[in-house]
Amino acid sequence: MFDLFTNRDSNVKNDVLSGITVALALVPEAVAFAFVAGVEPMVGLYAAFMMGLITSAIGGRPGMISGATGATAVVMVALVSQYGIQYLFAAVLLAGLLQIMAGIFKLGKFIRLVPYPVMLGFVNGLAIVIFLAQLGQFKFVNELGQSQWLQGSMLYIMLGLVALTMAIIYFLPKLTTAVPASLVAIISVTLLVHGLDLDARTVIDFVRDIVPAEQKATVTLAGELPTFSIPMVPFTWDTLMIILPTAVILCLVGLIESLLTLTLIDDMTNTRGSGNRECIGQGVANTVNGVFGGMGGCAMIGQSMININSGGRGRLSGITAALVLLGFILFAAPLIEMIPLAALVGVMFVVVIGTFEWASFRIIRGVNKEDAIVLFLVTAITVIADLAIAVVVGVIVSALVFAWKHATHIAAKTHTDNDGWKVYELDGPLFFGSVSYFKDLFDPANDPQDVVIDFNESRIWDSSGVDALDSLADKYEALGKKLHIRHISEDCRNLLHKAQKFVEMNVNEDPRYRVATDQLD
Template identity: 45%
Template sequence: MISLSTYRREWFSSIRADLLSGIVVALALIPEAIGFSVIAGVDPKVGLFASFAIACVSAITGGRPGMISAATAATAVLMVTLVKEHGLQYLFAATLLMGLLQILAGLARLGRVMRFVSKSVMTGFVNALAILIFMAQLPELIGVPVATYVMIAAGLAIIYLFPYVTKAIPSPLVAIVVLTGLSIGFGMDLRTVGDLGELPSSLPIFALPQVPLTFETLQIIFPYSAALAAVGLLESLLTARIVDDMTDTTSSKSQECIGQGASNIASGLIGGMGGCAMIGQSVINISSGGRGRLSTFVAGTFLLFLILVLDDVVKIIPMAALVAVMIMVSIGTFSWRSIPDLRRNPLPSSIVMLATVITVVATHDLSLGVLAGVLLSGIFFAGKVAKLFHVRSTLSEDGGHRIYRIDGEIFFASTEGFIAAFDFAEPVKAVTLDVSRAHLWDISAVGALDQVVLKFRRHNILVDVIGLNEASSSMIDRYALHDKEHASLSAAAH
């Protein structure tokens, strides 16, 4: 639970920087929100209202100050079929259920699962996202007038050089203002924000989705809501970790789950789509000096102000200015150090990173890439731990008793080597299995020990298992068969 003093500091510790960075983010959110609305097959106002609601509510209820949440491509692609087959009202209902599921995940403290995401997966996630951000700008770079390239180059020059003059004003904001002024002053025929779609002209209206409150409705929306909730939380928690690293601070992942859920419920109630954290806009915010909750709140409120009050000004902003900002984000997001690290890091780590990047870029699905990376990490880790296992043995002077000393972890990946380490045909009268320096982790380990003991007994060799620790002994008592077989044979003999 966040203390009141901490919460107050997260709001008001850097007011000026948060205000300016929030304005920059709001400008960058407009084309993104409109574009994601197009992907989902809905009116631009659905994405714009969603971005407003999600940003403002997550600023209040989220667990990661300075992180930007809004309508995103990751969630938009999951909505297409629902909107096409059942209509917009079912999308709003699915968004409400999505939010509820995310709140339940937060209360269940599912944010802790992020500890299973390795550094290699994180690096792959960041690099893939940087590539996707750049690829998303390609439509604005292909088949356009030469003036567009000149404006983008000028925008990048301002973004990277203006901080040498002063850091009091975020350079991306300066770039947007200057390029808009140049475009109007020289009468350039460039693609503008207004060309993306019609901006809303009135405030959003609070209303419940107009769908039947029946079990059939639940059957329709639940699969979509579950997928949206999972993808939204995955991207949000990964982005939160990245912002943690960028700011050298920590955040509450479980509270972030609750915050994302509350944000999506608010979005659904005002006619918005579901969303989650956005790494690109979060990087813009952090790079522009935004660190507190105020920056996220300003991004949402100023976005609404822009589209309702300053819509005539927003419409004339050249897309070249926003493309320059997003290219800066792409460059800043990519982990350039990871390229030389490919040769320095262990091969499995490099494979995991590359697999994550390739999967995300090929499918445009961040969750699939992270899933592939986590699975590969698990496989490589299991293989590495399995190799640490070994068995040593000594034979008594009379040749009738062999002692096997087992070291390491016995689990599903090491059971084959465990069984192969014993000579069941050796002409001895008794064997002792000393597992005092080993640990049985799962049912597969218990089954392997069963198999070894029973094989020895079939060869009329007495077996004694010693040194079981408390956890391993508990598993043996519950699941092992060799003790039960031994007990039944003893009873039959009597």
């Protein structure tokens, strides 16, 4: 329905305009997640600025947006409530150092091993979480301090403005793509609300609803530049034991969400980011947050999708978003406070529609029941519990299913074609566990002059599989025989050395999948 993911090439204009759009959408979520974590709004806004700027500049995925997120905010609650915000800064600092170590030791490649049903469940679960989060904007706090749903004219105005925002985003690209539709929608709805003096809730109304009663009259989104300060905690073993559990969870949750978002954007844009570089980028950003008074965070799938939809492909888009957000904090807070929540909700609803993998309903009919169970399981756990838990559970269940179903390892059917070539039709995955069985399938000494290895029903999952194919090609070449390799992905072709010249490309039939390896990450 909505053309969420465009194929426009990255350029300065698209990156700058999409960055401005993203900056507008960052404000309410950064504030909301700050209160989820139990800290002041400015701590969340500082985190959104620093995370966005640093990861965009040195991270492994141009076009991906990072900031304060709900997934990391919920991890912080207990530490802040029990020990205070200085211990949170120390935990964020330690989490950043752990993430840097993950990148140095090249652990980012393992995200490539996340099974496809888990990815589908992750995407669908996040879409549902984003949708449910927007429903909170249809509530307000009354005079008694109680939260209640909008009613009457306020509800109708809210719904109408949301629908108008979505309509602009849908129809404007059919007329022109000169400016991001999301940015036009936000500006248009803001002008309409204030021009007609409509009774619509704005960003500052949202902020006032979630701050303590004594702060409502004076609350503002205006602030100053973040300042350097070492976390004021005792540098002792006891302190380390207090912050270590939170830091480890922050590290894992942040990396899982960031690397899965990276993989998702890779698939949407038909490009490839560097998982290991993203680990380092996220780590540096969180480390800086720890010494500049930010709550840290990770990649934000909603804002990343807004960026992609608005044409942002390069690093400049994320850098622009961060700098514009800082500009809002320092100079233009009153303008941001005027933006109707309905405009931001409409933008996020479009993100939900574009993010949800609607094809999964059709896919379920064609896949085996085990994959369908994993898909639903990951989706449900993402919504009910936590994204990181959902992915870990999904990977474990998928691994158990995989081990059970592939206990017999890899196999091959052989036949001789009309040209006298011997064809090996492989069936099963080629990875570190099946390499020895793969080698036993072939008989280079007795095979004819031309041999075909067809991977149409098989996939190469890791560098061990690539090395095994290279080694096999070396054996056939040493015997003066010609090898023909068919139906492998572009990643596999790029990783092959001796066997690369034997690969026969077929653009229409060759599969597209990633290989877990340090060489490409």
